Amino acid sequence: MNDLHAVLWIARKDLLQEARSKAVTVATVFFSAVTLGVLAFAFGENPLLMREGAMGALWVALAFAGVISAAQSWQADLEDGALEALLAWPVPRAAVYLGKLLANWGLMTVLGFVLLPLAGGLYGADVGGGGEVPAALVVAVLLATIAAGTLGFALIAVFYAGLTANLRARESLLPVLMFPVVVPILLAAVRASNALVGSGDLDLAWAWLRLLVGFDLVYAVVCLALFRFVVEA
Amino acid sequence: MIDAAARLRRPLWLRTYLGITLLLFLAAAAFGLVFSPRDVTQGDLIRIMYAHVSVAWIAFVAVGLTAVFGALYLWRGQRRDDVLAVASGEMGLFFAGLTIIGGMTYSRPTLNTFWTWDAKLTLTAIMVALMVGYFIVRGLIDDPVRRGRVSAVVAIVAAASLPFNYLAAEWFRTLHPAKSVALDGSGVTMDGTMLAVLLFNTVVAGMIYLGFMIDRVRLGRVEAALEEERAQAVTQPAPVGKEVVRV
Numbered sequence: 001m002n003d004l005h006a007v008l009w010i011a012r013k014d015l016l017q018e019a020r021s022k023a024v025t026v027a028t029v030f031f032s033a034v035t036l037g038v039l040a041f042a043f044g045e046n047p048l049l050m051r052e053g054a055m056g057a058l059w060v061a062l063a064f065a066g067v068i069s070a071a072q073s074w075q076a077d078l079e080d081g082a083l084e085a086l087l088a089w090p091v092p093r094a095a096v097y098l099g100k101l102l103a104n105w106g107l108m109t110v111l112g113f114v115l116l117p118l119a120g121g122l123y124g125a126d127v128g129g130g131g132e133v134p135a136a137l138v139v140a141v142l143l144a145t146i147a148a149g150t151l152g153f154a155l156i157a158v159f160y161a162g163l164t165a166n167l168r169a170r171e172s173l174l175p176v177l178m179f180p181v182v183v184p185i186l187l188a189a190v191r192a193s194n195a196l197v198g199s200g201d202l203d204l205a206w207a208w209l210r211l212l213v214g215f216d217l218v219y220a221v222v223c224l225a226l227f228r229f230v231v232e233a
Numbered sequence: 234m235i236d237a238a239a240r241l242r243r244p245l246w247l248r249t250y251l252g253i254t255l256l257l258f259l260a261a262a263a264f265g266l267v268f269s270p271r272d273v274t275q276g277d278l279i280r281i282m283y284a285h286v287s288v289a290w291i292a293f294v295a296v297g298l299t300a301v302f303g304a305l306y307l308w309r310g311q312r313r314d315d316v317l318a319v320a321s322g323e324m325g326l327f328f329a330g331l332t333i334i335g336g337m338t339y340s341r342p343t344l345n346t347f348w349t350w351d352a353k354l355t356l357t358a359i360m361v362a363l364m365v366g367y368f369i370v371r372g373l374i375d376d377p378v379r380r381g382r383v384s385a386v387v388a389i390v391a392a393a394s395l396p397f398n399y400l401a402a403e404w405f406r407t408l409h410p411a412k413s414v415a416l417d418g419s420g421v422t423m424d425g426t427m428l429a430v431l432l433f434n435t436v437v438a439g440m441i442y443l444g445f446m447i448d449r450v451r452l453g454r455v456e457a458a459l460e461e462e463r464a465q466a467v468t469q470p471a472p473v474g475k476e477v478v479r480v
Contacts, residue, residue, distance in 0.1 A: 180362040184401035
C-alpha cells in the first residue's frame with residue numbers, strides 16, 4: 001500500500017466513523033446555526049449592519065464549528081488505544097495528518113455550503129452579489145472561497161487538535177493556540193466573501209482569494225513538515 | 234545533590250556586564266530625554282519613540298530566536314536548545330508586552346487613540362497571544378522531551394504565521410506612522426542625531442535582552458538539572474554521598 005492509499009483510507013475511516021456516529025454533524029450543524037442566531041441578536045435591528053456582517057458571522061460560525069470537528073476527530077481515536085494503533089501503522093505520520101485533514105476539510109466545506117444560504121437568508125444579504133456580474137459566477141467564486149478558507153482553517157485546526165489531544169484542558173487550549181495562527185486565513189476569507197456579497201466585486205475577491213490560497217500552501221508545508229514531532233505513540 | 238544557590242550566584246563577568254548595561258541604559262535614556270532634538274511635528278513626544286521602537290525591534294528578534302532555538306532542539310534534541318528557547322520566549326513575551334504598553338503611551342497623545350486595528354498593533358497583539366499559548370502548552374506537559382518538542386513546534390508555527398498576519402493586516406487602512414528606516418536600504422527619513430539615538434537605544438535594549446537571556450539560561454540549566462535529578466530519584470534508590478548532575 002502506498003502512502004496516498006493510506007491517506008485515503010484514513011480519510012475514509014474518519015468519514016465512515018462520522019457517518020455512523022454523526023457526532024460531529026449533529027454538534028457542528030446545530031452549534032453553527034445557533035451561533036448565527038446569537039450573532040444576529042448581537043447585531044440588533046439595523047438591517048445594514050446585518051447585511052454587512054453576514055459573511056463575518058458565517059466565518060465565525062464556521063470557525064467555531066471547525067474547532068469542534070477537528071477536536072472530535074482526534075478525540076474519537078483516543079478510545080481503546082485506537083490512536084496508538086493508527087500511529088503504529090508503517091506509513092509516515094504526515095499520512096495520518098493528511099487523512100484526517102481530508103475528512104475534516106470535507107465536513108467543513110459541506111457545512112460552509114449549507115450555512116451560506118442560511119446566513120444570507122437570516123441576515124438579508126444577497127449571496128448572488130446583486131451587481132452586474134452574473135449571480136452564478138459570484139456564487140461559484142463564493143463557494144471556492146469557502147473551500148479555500150476551510151482548507152486553511154482545517155490545516156491548522158487538525159494540526160493543533162493532534163497536538164492537544166493528549167493534554168489536559170484541551171477543549172479550552174485548542175482555540176487559544178490556533179486562533180492567533182488562523183487570523184490571516186479568516187481575514188482573507190471574510191474579505192473575499194464580503195467583496196462578493198456586498199457588491200459582486202470579482203477583482204477584489206480574486207485578489208483576496210489568491211492570498212488565501214497562498215496562506216493555505218505555506219501552512220500546508222509547515223504543518224506537514226512539523227507533524228511528526230506533534231504526535232507521540 | 235545540586236547546590237542550586239551556588240550555581241545561581243552570578244560570576245564577576247556577568248555582574249560587570251549587567252552593571253555596564255545598566256549604565257548604558259541610563260545613558261540611552263538621557264540621550265533620548267535630553268540630547269535628542271525636538272521633533273518638528275511631535276515635539277517632546279518623539280522621546281517616547283526611542284524606548285518604544287527599540288523595544289519593539291528586540292521583541293520580534295526574541296520571538297524569532299525562540300523559533301530558531303526550537304528548530305535547533307527538534308534537529309539536535311539537546312536540552313540546552315530548549316533552555317535557550319524558553320529563555321528567549323520569556324523575553325519575547327516581556328518585550329512584546331512592553332511594546333504594547335509603550336505604543337499605547339505613545340499613540341494616545343500623538344494619534345489620539347490608545348488602540349487601532351493597524352497592522353503593526355494587530356501583529357504585536359497576536360504575537361503576545363501566540364507566546365501566551367506557547368507557555369500554556371509548556372505548563373501542561375510534564376515530560377521534558379515531549380514538552381521541548383511540542384513547544385518548539387508551537388514556536389515555529391507561531392513565528393511562521395507572523396509575516397502572514399502582518400501581510401493580511403496591512404491591507405487595512407493604517408494609522409501607524411510609516412517606517413522611517415527602510416530595511417531594504419532604500420533610505421532613512423530621519424534626522425541624523427535622532428537616528429543615532431534610536432540605534433543606541435536599540436543596542437542597549439539588545440544588551441538588556443542578552444543579559445536577561447544569560448541569567449535565564451543559567452536558571453534554566455539548574456531547573457533542568459533538578460528535574461533530571463528528581464526523575465532519577467524516582468526510578469533509582471537515593472545516591473550515597475554527594476553527586477553532581479550536570480546538564
